[in-house]
Amino acid sequence: MSRAASEPPPAAQPTATASADAGAPPVVECDGVVRRFGKLTAVDGVTLHIPRGICYALLGPNGAGKTTLSRMIGAVLPRDGGALRVLGLDPGLEESEVKARLGVVLQENLFDDDLNVLRNLEIYGLFFWKRGPAFRAKVQELLRFVGLEEKEKMGINELSGGMKRRLMIARALLNDPELLILDEPTTGLDPQVRHAIWARLRQLKASGMTILLTTHYMDEAAQLADRVGILHKGNLIAEDRPDALVAKNLPRWVLEFDALEKPVCVEALEKNPDGARYERHGDRAFAFHADEAPLSGWIKQYDLRTALVRPSSLEDVFLKLTGRALDE
Amino acid sequence: MSDPANAPAPVLRAPAHAAGPRRPPAYRRVAAVWFRHVRVYGNFFVANATPAVFEPIFMLLAIGYGLGAYLNKHQFNNQQYAAYMAAGLLGVTCMYTAAFEAAYGTFIRLRFQKTYEGMIATPLTRRDIFLGELLWCGTKGALFSAIVGAVLCLFGHVRLPWGLAIPFVGFLCSAAFGGLSFVVTSFVNSMNHFQYYFTVVLTPMIFFSGLVFPVKDLPDGMKWVPLSLPLFHAIESFRLLVAGPAHASVPWAAWCPLILLGMCIALGALGVKRMMGRL
Ligand SMILES: Nc1ncnc2c1ncn2[C@@H]1O[C@H](COP(=O)(O)OP(=O)(O)OP(=O)(O)O)[C@@H](O)[C@H]1O
Numbered sequence: 001m002s003r004a005a006s007e008p009p010p011a012a013q014p015t016a017t018a019s020a021d022a023g024a025p026p027v028v029e030c031d032g033v034v035r036r037f038g039k040l041t042a043v044d045g046v047t048l049h050i051p052r053g054i055c056y057a058l059l060g061p062n063g064a065g066k067t068t069l070s071r072m073i074g075a076v077l078p079r080d081g082g083a084l085r086v087l088g089l090d091p092g093l094e095e096s097e098v099k100a101r102l103g104v105v106l107q108e109n110l111f112d113d114d115l116n117v118l119r120n121l122e123i124y125g126l127f128f129w130k131r132g133p134a135f136r137a138k139v140q141e142l143l144r145f146v147g148l149e150e151k152e153k154m155g156i157n158e159l160s161g162g163m164k165r166r167l168m169i170a171r172a173l174l175n176d177p178e179l180l181i182l183d184e185p186t187t188g189l190d191p192q193v194r195h196a197i198w199a200r201l202r203q204l205k206a207s208g209m210t211i212l213l214t215t216h217y218m219d220e221a222a223q224l225a226d227r228v229g230i231l232h233k234g235n236l237i238a239e240d241r242p243d244a245l246v247a248k249n250l251p252r253w254v255l256e257f258d259a260l261e262k263p264v265c266v267e268a269l270e271k272n273p274d275g276a277r278y279e280r281h282g283d284r285a286f287a288f289h290a291d292e293a294p295l296s297g298w299i300k301q302y303d304l305r306t307a308l309v310r311p312s313s314l315e316d317v318f319l320k321l322t323g324r325a326l327d328e
Numbered sequence: 329m330s331d332p333a334n335a336p337a338p339v340l341r342a343p344a345h346a347a348g349p350r351r352p353p354a355y356r357r358v359a360a361v362w363f364r365h366v367r368v369y370g371n372f373f374v375a376n377a378t379p380a381v382f383e384p385i386f387m388l389l390a391i392g393y394g395l396g397a398y399l400n401k402h403q404f405n406n407q408q409y410a411a412y413m414a415a416g417l418l419g420v421t422c423m424y425t426a427a428f429e430a431a432y433g434t435f436i437r438l439r440f441q442k443t444y445e446g447m448i449a450t451p452l453t454r455r456d457i458f459l460g461e462l463l464w465c466g467t468k469g470a471l472f473s474a475i476v477g478a479v480l481c482l483f484g485h486v487r488l489p490w491g492l493a494i495p496f497v498g499f500l501c502s503a504a505f506g507g508l509s510f511v512v513t514s515f516v517n518s519m520n521h522f523q524y525y526f527t528v529v530l531t532p533m534i535f536f537s538g539l540v541f542p543v544k545d546l547p548d549g550m551k552w553v554p555l556s557l558p559l560f561h562a563i564e565s566f567r568l569l570v571a572g573p574a575h576a577s578v579p580w581a582a583w584c585p586l587i588l589l590g591m592c593i594a595l596g597a598l599g600v601k602r603m604m605g606r607l
């Protein structure tokens with residue numbers, strides 16, 4: 001498949017480690033997993049498999065069940081149905097052992113606010129019964145890894161949001177996890193910090209780490225993930241490589257414009273002329289097409305000032321698959 | 329504040345995982361919870377110990393000696409009033425220590441600080457966490473009863489060497505009340521609801537379990553009430569240590585430590601089970 005220069009970056013290929021372990025069982029085998037809270041079915045029969053060494057991104061609107069699913073995989077929350085194996089173990093039966101082999105970055109930054117950075121890591125290590133000189137060296141290595149080596153004596157409340165997030169990541173790595181579960185690792189952070197975190201995560205992946213990433217950022221998924229799953233109302237409604245997910249669900253090009261600017265144009269494109277596909281999300285209108293030419297043509301034809309023709313992205317797919325429900 | 333966004337991250341060594349289980353054994357996991365509490369709350373030890381230690385001392389001075397001066401023609405379990413109160417003060421210290429820790433403390437960690445949510449993502453199970461909590465409650469009770477016991481000893485109300493066993497009874501008493509408070513906490517949705525527990529359950533226990541007056545002076549139909557409560561058995565166990573069997577409230581007082589142990593295990597198991605369902 002040849003790519004135009006302006007196409008989205010290709011998804012990262014599975015690392016060497018992943019292909020070497022191709023015969024090994026998946027790190028996560030989740031078959032028809034169900035979780036209910038009272039009358040609400042938060043996770044409604046999800047089936048997904050995560051092979052060793054890849055980064056799997058879980059996307060989905062608020063309340064889709066992402067955190068609930070990762071908590072079940074993380075052996076924190078019992079499931080109500082389905083089969084689940086993590087690192088070959090059943091989290092329901094071997095809760096402690098599964099958790100001993102995972103690293104978890106929770107959606108919320110939870111620390112002991114009364115203790116400084118170093119003490120927080122030491123206490124957390126103790127929960128894995130990690131201590132002694134080798135562990136202290138590991139703590140220093142990880143503080144360097146996330147760029148907090150000079151902050152070890154600081155109180156938790158003196159840290160910025162980005163530093164707390166990086167500290168969460170360092171903490172999750174204390175036990176040399178075989179699977180890293182990240183629940184929205186960069187939500188609410190500035191672009192610099194996000195890029196810094198992505199760099200660390202890419203490096204972890206290159207070292208063979210398997211990662212389950214929950215995120216609301218499509219660029220984060222596109223940057224890091226080998227596979228993307230879209231969770232919607234507790235169901236996995238789509239799953240594939242990021243580029244394949246776009247190719248499968250939408251024509252290659254999209255014209256994006258302000259729906260309020262030219263009602264004439266909206267009216268015309270709503271009829272899906274020339275094989276185009278019209279969608280609207282809020283005030284933004286989208287016309288998808290396999291070719292760039294007709295889209296550029298419409299810009300000229302309707303004199304659209306704020307319009308933009310670009311390759312279809314993961315975000316477009318996400319809106320297409322989950323967007324209608326949001327408007328409900 | 330420089331964020332090393334573009335600086336290359338230092339390379340991490342790829343870990344080599346030994347075969348076999350990686351989880352710590354259960355006793356270490358429980359111990360880890362206990363260590364965590366020692367680490368985090370150790371800093372506030374003096375602040376926490378202040379009410380637990382000074383209140384009984386004030387009660388001894390004001391009620392034991394002050395009011396007791398008017399009662400000196402009378403004997404309480406064959407003792408002067410101040411000496412009689414000593415065992416009860418130890419019991420109340422342990423009761424309140426555990427109740428505050430396992431009611432307010434646990435609720436705050438559960439709801440506001442979300443301490444357990446962070447802990448449950450590690451090899452710790454729900455059972456480990458709350459067993460560790462109970463152990464911590466017992467430890468605080470052992471420490472505070474030891475301090476109060478030392479003060480009572482200065483006043484001459486503790487016989488030695490039996491008094492050296494005060495922390496053991498203190499541990500059992502606090503663990504029992506830790507378990508009871510867990511049961512309450514597991515039902516509570518707002519911290520305000522603890523008022524009921526403290527006012528309707530704990531306060532009457534203080535007044536009618538042998539701290540203020542001997543239980544034999546209760547009306548006949550009411551004598552069974554304190555016998556069914558953990559505080560009575562805790563106070564009677566303390567009384568065996570500090571005053572001796574000659575001053576016991578009931579002829580079978582030698583059984584009280586065992587009954588306290590039984591209540592401690594039963595309430596502890598029930599409380600831990602209830603809290604496991606809440607997390
Ligand atoms: N402990 C709980 N008790 C009751 N309901 C819950 C609980 N945890 C989650 N839910 C419900 O389950 C649904 C899924 O929640 P979940 O936190 O998994 O969503 P999410 O995809 O992580 O959302 P977000 O993107 O906002 O983090 C929501 O409707 C939520 O209200």
Ligand SMILES: [Mg+2]
Binds near residue numbers: 066067068107183
């Ligand atoms: Mg979530």
